[in-house]
Amino acid sequence: xxxxxxxxxxAIDGLSATVDFFGVRKELRLDIVDEPVAVGDYxxxxxxxxxxxxxxxxxxxxxxxxxxxLEITGAKEDLMALDVxxxxxxxxDEA
Amino acid sequence: xxxxxxxxxxxxxxxxxxxxxxxxxxxxxxxxxxRPIQVMHVCGSHEQAIARFGLRALFPPGxxxxxxxxxxxxxxxxxxxDEAVALARQGARVCxxxxxxxxxxxxxxxxxxxxxxxxxxxxxxVSHAAELAxxxxxEEVVFLAxxxxxxxxxxxxxxxxxxxxxxxxxxxxxYVPAAMEVVAASPATRIDGFVAAGHAAIITxxxxxxxFAARTGRxxxxxxxxxxxxxxxxxxxxxxIEAGDASVFNAYPRCVSKEGNRPxxxxxxxxxxxxxxxxxxxxxxxxxxxxxxAELAHLDARRRFRIDTAPVRDAAxxxxxxxxxxxxxxLGLATPAECPLYGSPCVPEAxxxxxxxxxxGTCRIWHTYGGVPDLRENA
Numbered sequence: 001x002x003x004x005x006x007x008x009x010x011a012i013d014g015l016s017a018t019v020d021f022f023g024v025r026k027e028l029r030l031d032i033v034d035e036p037v038a039v040g041d042y043x044x045x046x047x048x049x050x051x052x053x054x055x056x057x058x059x060x061x062x063x064x065x066x067x068x069x070l071e072i073t074g075a076k077e078d079l080m081a082l083d084v085x086x087x088x089x090x091x092x093d094e095a
Numbered sequence: 096x097x098x099x100x101x102x103x104x105x106x107x108x109x110x111x112x113x114x115x116x117x118x119x120x121x122x123x124x125x126x127x128x129x130r131p132i133q134v135m136h137v138c139g140s141h142e143q144a145i146a147r148f149g150l151r152a153l154f155p156p157g158x159x160x161x162x163x164x165x166x167x168x169x170x171x172x173x174x175x176x177d178e179a180v181a182l183a184r185q186g187a188r189v190c191x192x193x194x195x196x197x198x199x200x201x202x203x204x205x206x207x208x209x210x211x212x213x214x215x216x217x218x219x220x221v222s223h224a225a226e227l228a229x230x231x232x233x234e235e236v237v238f239l240a241x242x243x244x245x246x247x248x249x250x251x252x253x254x255x256x257x258x259x260x261x262x263x264x265x266x267x268x269x270y271v272p273a274a275m276e277v278v279a280a281s282p283a284t285r286i287d288g289f290v291a292a293g294h295a296a297i298i299t300x301x302x303x304x305x306x307f308a309a310r311t312g313r314x315x316x317x318x319x320x321x322x323x324x325x326x327x328x329x330x331x332x333x334x335x336i337e338a339g340d341a342s343v344f345n346a347y348p349r350c351v352s353k354e355g356n357r358p359x360x361x362x363x364x365x366x367x368x369x370x371x372x373x374x375x376x377x378x379x380x381x382x383x384x385x386x387x388x389a390e391l392a393h394l395d396a397r398r399r400f401r402i403d404t405a406p407v408r409d410a411a412x413x414x415x416x417x418x419x420x421x422x423x424x425x426l427g428l429a430t431p432a433e434c435p436l437y438g439s440p441c442v443p444e445a446x447x448x449x450x451x452x453x454x455x456g457t458c459r460i461w462h463t464y465g466g467v468p469d470l471r472e473n474a
Contacts, residue, residue: 029222031252032298034356044297044350047192047242048220049249051359052297052350 006054009041017050019043114153117326122155124333131157133285134332135278135427137165137271138292139455140320146464148322160329161427164274165292167242168194168453169421170374175267176200177404179239182265182396183213184407188231189265190216190224191239194453197446202409205239221253228262237396240266245295247385248359251366254387254394265396268385270369271295272303277380279311284427288314288332290325293347298363300355301345312341319347366391375449376422421448424457431458438462 007019007026015030017037026045030037033050037043043050125132136142142162145151151160164170177200183189189205196206196217209215214234218224221238228236236259240250247268254264271292278284291304296317304315314335318328328346335342345351365388372384387395396402419436423429431437431450441447443459450456 029220029249029252031256032248032356032359032362034358044294046294047246047249048222049252051245051248051294051356055349 006042006044009037009039009043012037012039017043019045019050021045113323114326117323117330118153118155121153121158121326121330121333124330124337125155125157128157128333128337131159132287132333132336133159133161133427134288134290134329134336135161135163135286136290136292136318137163137275137278138290138295139166139453139460140294141165141290141292141318141325142457142460143455144320144322144325146460150322150325153326154329158329158333160290161286162425162457163278163286163289163427164374164377164425165271166425166450166453166455166457167246167269168198169425169449169456170269170274170377171195171198171241171267171449172373172375173199173201174373174404176204177202177407178397178402179205179237179265180208180213180407181402181404182237182400183208183215184211185400185403187235187237187396187400188214188216188227189237189239190218190227192219192241193217194455195239195241198449198452199446200407203407208407221250225253225256225258225262228259232259232261234261235400236262237400238262238264240264240268243269243271243292243295244363244385245298247367248298248356248363251359251362254366254391255362258394260393262394263396263399264387264394266367266385266387268367269372269374269380270383270385272299272307273369273380273383274374274377275304275307276311277374277378277383278426279307279313281378281426286313286427287336288316290328290332291315291317293317293319293324293351296345296347296351296355298356298359300353300360301343301351302353303355304343308341308343314341314343316344317347317351319350376419376425419448421450421458424450431461434458 007021009017010020011018017028017030019026019028028045029049033053035053037053042054044052044054176198179189180200180203197204205215224238275289301317308315314332316328316332318324331344331346367385368388369382370384370386371379371381374380374383392398420429420434424431436447437458441451443451446452450458
């Protein structure tokens, strides 16, 4: 629940944004984030809400971190990677 | 259960030279203090990073890092789960976050309720709960709202956005700063300083910890979630302890500001008010629960429905879980390995205690990463 996953904003419609998380697209709410978000920005996702616009200079570092975690562990036995993937994917097929 | 991971191998993609330098500095500072130091973090995501990367193996023997009450699922009290189970069995459509499903009530979990025919849905977000209610106007949809203040802010946003009339909220939201007070005040626990969770502080700002640090005499360092973030934060914390400086340091400046997200705080307190509440295994936490304000009674499942939990309780089941030591584990008074139920019969597939349920629970994390992540004990 508390994992903060960064994603790239692809489109914005009012208070809803389409955000890409490593190839998985999700709709995020923009009600909470406290600065203007534009297409191309990276945001931190918490339970379907953008809670922070990540400063651009930090983006590469953060993305590299997640890439490394997902890549190096092979994910199978890695709870964190599974959680990240699960959290990203779980929004896709809820009732 | 598995071979302990080699921490130097794990840290290769995290600049091992810097990690070793931080660990070396940490050992020096702890040695200079000349007594055992005990620090606590209050975040499941921190514990995942610590266990995952074997960070405890880098700490000197005089330093202990404990996970405190940092998992909102784990501290949700059994009678609160009973309320959700009772509502589901009374015919409401209960939806909640996935890690709440198998959390035991006094006798039953929501998964049990679903198995016996109740409507229980997993949602990824409270906004999806609102959509569910919109799509099913003929049903009473109850969102079991769990999580700390960062998650409560999302619930508040939906509450303020004109949700559908058939949606109500059963709030079991918790407020972390209140629990830190309990830990600091507990005579049995001796904690020299706290590592605060970066994500919660994105909303609250780091200034929220200043009165706490001043009052308790314990320094607080706000930390991010990379291994080096955590090592650097612990080093800074030990330096503050050595200096006797009970101040707050922000070691996660790329995401956390002093004042935090003010509009989100405004929404949070417009919707919720702090109330005293029991945290599972810990105590009554003064101001630890976030309840919906009276003005939002129409949204509050507790006010909208008469919830009768008597039929879903089972005294015998309560007795069975008495040996569970989750409470002591969350207060830093015991480790999972010291619990007689840990690993057998209490496992993620059949959890007895709350700490084994959530992916952020201490027991679940230890179990996943090989039992005893403190590699010093295996050396």
